[in-house]
Amino acid sequence: MKKILNRYMLISLIFLGLACDNQLEIDPLYTQDAESFFNTQEDYERALVGAYDLLQTSYLTQWIGEIASDNAIAGGESVNDTRGLHEIESMTHGGVNEELRSVLRYNYAGITRTNYIFENRDKTDFEGKETILAEAHFLRAYYYFELVKFFGDVPLIIDRRIGIEEATSIDRDPAADVYAQIESDLQSAFEVLEWTNPQKGRVTKGAALALLGKAYLYQDKFTEAATVLDRVINEGPYSLQTFSTSEDYADLFSVAEEGNSESVFEIQYSGLEGGSYDCLVCLEGNAAVGFNGIRQYDGPVYNDGNSYNLPTQSLYDSYDANDIRRNGTVLDLDAFIAEQPNSQDISYAVGGGGHTGYYNNKYIKRDAELGLPDNDLTSPVNYRVIRLADVYLMAAEAHNRKAGANDATALNYLNQVRTRVNMPEVSVSGQALTQAIWNERRLELSGEGYRFWDLVRTGRAANQIDGFEEGKNELFPLPQVEIDLSGGTWKQNPNYN
Structure with missing residues (x-):
């Protein structure tokens, strides 16, 4: 999605220092403002493009999700080259970390842009507005999901923008409330969206259901996760491919294979x-x-x-x-x-x-x-945010770990992921199956930015990550500058100085 929005309208980025500069340069100047916008379908479409735009900061998730885990080291020219990543690698990161501050700021910028759409949802009626709003629901859920998995409790701002005075006094909301909003947004999204969209890069019903399943899984809501992930597998237009060589498998991530049958949602x-x-x-x-x-x-x-x-x-x-x-x-x-x-x-x-x-x-x-x-x-x-193999493995875990476990379905899903890359089927159940699924997630999804959170949510991080401290490193620290800007309303996450 192209950055056409910032060139034509001013979106409020006032939230804990979200603006890059004191003033936002607009080209051409003063041609439109908030009061004269949202009068046409094109205005809503342009606002939606602006909301999609912050997805392009996905490089942070890819880096941090790997470097914070046992999968990767920071690398780079020197230990002072992007120092924040080296601190995350060694688990010495604290409240002064540019990469973590960027995660918070960029995702709140995306939320602000979706909220601006919802703030004006009733200003103009036209055919197709429900779809625009459904996509905005998905985007807001995505940005909040990034924030809650990084930081836990975060301020929950819905359907409105906030001014500088409120930004310096607003408190954090419990992670459970943030997840409830994520669930609500994704339910609103999948109820409207179709399984396919002719415009490349737009979210679909499958993307909304898959992200909802992931949000359930992160909360150990295994029954709910199994239900929605089964829908993606059984009702969606996706299919697992078969690979015979490592080159074939690597091609799954190439430009030529964008939008392939295993792709549920990609950032363009x-x-x-x-x-x-x-x-x-x-x-x-x-x-x-x-x-x-x-x-x-x-x-x-x-x-x-x-x-x-x-x-x-x-x-x-x-x-x-x-x-x-x-x-x-x-x-x-x-x-x-x-x-x-x-x-x-x-x-x-x-x-x-x-x-x-x-x-x-x-x-x-x-x-x-x-x-x-x-x-x-x-x-x-493109960044493959959600792949069908991930959906199969999430569904396998959900079926295996839910009350009244369905290990037969879990094993079937796991083995379909394995056999498509010519690996032998496994035949286990119970906790051994759980371990096999977790292991398969590493084999299938490494390099994509998920490993750290898989280890944290399953309670394995302390055993797998050097320097990881239980009761501390499950969450990342809030940027100290944002705590200061809140007037001390925010308290740092546990055990960070």
């Missing part, structure tokens, strides 16, 4: 517009791809990048050698170079921020998928 990116390191939130390209790239690489297939988010030996070793997802997920660079006929001519550099020898092969810069210069910032590769 374009390589046709430039950007700068000064404003990653301004980008139209997927910043994660270039940042994950191989530093000063000179060779075939891949292209040079910034060597961030480097997979660990632990992740590589977790795969069976016969699992094609291992090489599809984790690039063993030295092994790849050794296989090339001109291996002696291929070179790369090691960053001072750490080196494992491995790279994220799902989201990595390739010669065939370069955007405009600077192509570290303009990757056209």
Whole structure:
């Protein structure tokens, strides 16, 4: 979705310092304001595009969800290069962390934009407005889901914007209330949305149901999760593909395979517009791809990048050698170079921020998928937010862990994910099946930004993540500057200074 909204109208970003500058530059100036907007269907469509726009900050979820876990290290040029990611890797992060502050600010900016639509929902009537509102419901739920999984209790602002005075005094709402709003928004969304949408990138009924199932799963509402995830599997237009090689599996994440039969929801990116390191939130390209790239690489297939988010030996070793997802997920660079006929001519550099020898092969810069210069910032590769394999594994877990467990269905779902990549079926039940499902989630979804929260929500983080402290690191700390801006109304999350 293109950033057309900011060029034509002023959206209030006043919420705990959300605006990038004291004043928002508008081009052309003063042509429209809030009072003269929402008079046509086009106005609502443009406002919705603006609400979609903050999805493009997904690089933070991809980075943090991997780097905070046992799947990856921060990497980069040095430990002072994006220091916040290195602190998250070592579990020494605190209230002064630019990446965590960006997570809070960007998601509240998205919420503000959806609330602006709902604030004006009754101003103009036209055919199709229900669909616009349904998409806005999904987007608000998505942004709140990001916030609640990072920070727990957060202020819950619904259907309105707030002024600076209220922003400095509003309190946090319990995570349970935030989840209740997420559920309500997603129910409003899936009741209206169709299973397919002719416009690429728009949310659908399947996306809303799948995200609702994930929200239920994160709350241990297993019966509810099983019900809605079954609908995605049984009623949706999706199907699992079959893969025979690691290259086939890696292609699942390529530009050529965008919108494939396993894709439930993708964040759209374009390589046709430039950007700068000064404003990653301004980008139209997927910043994660270039940042994950191989530093000063000179060779075939891949292209040079910034060597961030480097997979660990632990992740590589977790795969069976016969699992094609291992090489599809984790690039063993030295092994790849050794296989090339001109291996002696291929070179790369090691960053001072750490080196494992491995790279994220799902989201990595390739010669065939370069955007405009600077192509570290303009990757056209979409972020697969929800894939059908994820839905199968969430549904398997929900059926296995719900009251009156249905292990037969859970095992069927698990084995369908395995057999599509030529891995043998498993035959277990009860807690052994639970463990098998959790293990499969790592094998299937690593590199995509989910690992940390899977470990936290299942109570395994302290055993898997070095430096993780129970009673503390399940949540990330609130940015100290936001606590200060709240006038001290907000209290820091437990056990953070």
